[in-house]
Amino acid sequence: MEFCGDRARLRRKALVLVSFNPGLCLAHCLISCDQPALSIGNAGQLAVDLLISTYGMPRVGFLDDPHVLPCVGNDPFGPEPRGELAVAMELYVDSASDITVLQQRSPLVKGSTLKFAENLADWAKSEGFENVVVLSGLDSGKRHLLHNAGPQVYYQTSASEDGKDELCERLGWLDVKQSGQHTEPFEFSVLRDAMDGRVGEHDQDYLSRLPVTALFTSFKKRGLKVLSVLCYCAEGDNIPDATFLASACDKFFHSCNGMSYRSWINHANYLHIYAGKECKNWRIPLSWSTVYGAPPDLSIY
Amino acid sequence: MATHSDPLTELPPPSRFDPEDLELLSDDPSQVIPTPAPFVAWRNDEAKILRPELLLLGFSRPSCTLLHHIPGKKLLASIVLPGISMAGNSIAAPSPEDHCCCLYALDGDCSIVAALVQYRIPPEKYHEWVRVLFAAVNPDAILAMELLQAENFRSRLSVDDPMLFTLETDAMRAEKREQQIPPFLPSGSLIDGPAAAVLSYCQMQSLRARLLVSWPERDVSCLGKSLQDLTSYLPGARTLGFAQASKASVGKRGISTYELFM
Numbered sequence: 001m002e003f004c005g006d007r008a009r010l011r012r013k014a015l016v017l018v019s020f021n022p023g024l025c026l027a028h029c030l031i032s033c034d035q036p037a038l039s040i041g042n043a044g045q046l047a048v049d050l051l052i053s054t055y056g057m058p059r060v061g062f063l064d065d066p067h068v069l070p071c072v073g074n075d076p077f078g079p080e081p082r083g084e085l086a087v088a089m090e091l092y093v094d095s096a097s098d099i100t101v102l103q104q105r106s107p108l109v110k111g112s113t114l115k116f117a118e119n120l121a122d123w124a125k126s127e128g129f130e131n132v133v134v135l136s137g138l139d140s141g142k143r144h145l146l147h148n149a150g151p152q153v154y155y156q157t158s159a160s161e162d163g164k165d166e167l168c169e170r171l172g173w174l175d176v177k178q179s180g181q182h183t184e185p186f187e188f189s190v191l192r193d194a195m196d197g198r199v200g201e202h203d204q205d206y207l208s209r210l211p212v213t214a215l216f217t218s219f220k221k222r223g224l225k226v227l228s229v230l231c232y233c234a235e236g237d238n239i240p241d242a243t244f245l246a247s248a249c250d251k252f253f254h255s256c257n258g259m260s261y262r263s264w265i266n267h268a269n270y271l272h273i274y275a276g277k278e279c280k281n282w283r284i285p286l287s288w289s290t291v292y293g294a295p296p297d298l299s300i301y
Numbered sequence: 302m303a304t305h306s307d308p309l310t311e312l313p314p315p316s317r318f319d320p321e322d323l324e325l326l327s328d329d330p331s332q333v334i335p336t337p338a339p340f341v342a343w344r345n346d347e348a349k350i351l352r353p354e355l356l357l358l359g360f361s362r363p364s365c366t367l368l369h370h371i372p373g374k375k376l377l378a379s380i381v382l383p384g385i386s387m388a389g390n391s392i393a394a395p396s397p398e399d400h401c402c403c404l405y406a407l408d409g410d411c412s413i414v415a416a417l418v419q420y421r422i423p424p425e426k427y428h429e430w431v432r433v434l435f436a437a438v439n440p441d442a443i444l445a446m447e448l449l450q451a452e453n454f455r456s457r458l459s460v461d462d463p464m465l466f467t468l469e470t471d472a473m474r475a476e477k478r479e480q481q482i483p484p485f486l487p488s489g490s491l492i493d494g495p496a497a498a499v500l501s502y503c504q505m506q507s508l509r510a511r512l513l514v515s516w517p518e519r520d521v522s523c524l525g526k527s528l529q530d531l532t533s534y535l536p537g538a539r540t541l542g543f544a545q546a547s548k549a550s551v552g553k554r555g556i557s558t559y560e561l562f563m
Contacts, residue, residue, distance in 0.1 A: 002505070004505040004506075062501075062504065062505050064501070064502075064505055066425075066428035066429070069424055069427070069493060070427055070493060070494070070495075070497040070498040070500075070501045071491050071492065071493040071497050072468055072491065072492050072493075072496075072497045072500045072501060072504075072512070073468070073486060073488070073489070073490060073491035073492065074468065074485050074486045074487065074488045074490070075488055076488055076489070078488065081485060081487065081488040083468075083469060083474060083485040084471070084474075085468055085469065085470055085471065085500065085504050086491075087497075087500075087501045087504055087505075088497075088501065105491075106493065109424055109425045110424075110425075112425075286488045286489075287488045287489040288489070289488075289489065290455035290456065290487070290488075290489035290490070
């Protein structure tokens, strides 16, 4: 994986990136719709768009990998389209939180999930990132614990032996194992057995087969602390899911930076999030103005 | 009468895996047969690096048809992509219907080189193909042409209304421009495929590159006029007659099956 840009501007406390799940085709923003969605509902990608747009994160570089399908477009954030070229994988930084955000806008070449995950993990390790946060949506059709039917953030962490994280628990997140999903490390041998039908007849194996687990395992193998932030959603209008996931990520980083939970919820900008309502303080990216495609042709009436 | 399975009463199949999930994950490395890399076959059997002032890349049928009608061009090389069948390709001289990618010098001193990409590059080969191209051609500027992709365009499209948009690398935008350039592609729409691979490569390598996306497929005139305007700064381009070539190529394109039944 090749990095092009200003290496000195990378913030290495954490790398935030999105996962890519197979699913229905979905046209969303600057994401190719003729390929499987990057994440269920593209929730991860939309959440990252919100974070970048709201915090005005500057772009500091690009990543180039042969396993990522190329795509190009015009400036996705605005406020006016300036003709600034956007490509498939771009890196943005937030100095206040000391994090680097990787936005991935197109899916992978078929059959290259593992190779991509390993390339990305090698690059993150070589650049000296301390922590990695992976955002992803999960298919709500695979959710089978009815008492968790409302919006809920799930997490999976490599930071502790028992898989628990004190900060995540304090934020009200649930360990993904509580959703009934198996979280065994993603191993190629498991996959091969699954393809032969020898294992994995149960929906609990859904998460262990997903690319988010491939990323999790690849980063963990290289000694990086990795946290997956997950939420169940369905294909459709995923702006609320994106807002939910972005809010969760935002909460997490503010808490990490020493703002106590109490002082955080008293911050005026975040009262909407805490109340569970859609936050009106997120800055909607310019590219979202056409998220549902062209307006209807009125001449047919 | 055919019997149909009843999903409500019958037992589910043994595996609940979504085949699409499995296809996205990697194949067993021991089963994958690597395909040979693309390579450049030079006409004079002499490997070289071309250094033109401008490299024109035609990825769409209208652009390839237009470039084919530039008179006096000289065939320099072909980018061979293993796995692409050459059955039906003409032997005497390349034609717009061939499945090939030929490099031509449009003027006498190779200051303008054109690559007509007339085959479908598999997505897994984009990365390699772009690097093979730029290993053989080291231009000052790149101008690629592609068709607007309806599925990736976030506004209304009509086959009766020609459109032309552009995307540029940062290096190209930083230049002082005198020519009139088409409007930028609206935010929210995107281009993928080999043209995107070329533009992404140029962005990362800080090359001066521009991508023109045109619509509809049968309209060549606005592409020809824009090409004329954008290359007017090159002395070698003034005699090429892009506008005349676009007029000559009107009606030469074969009608697709879709259009037969419109």
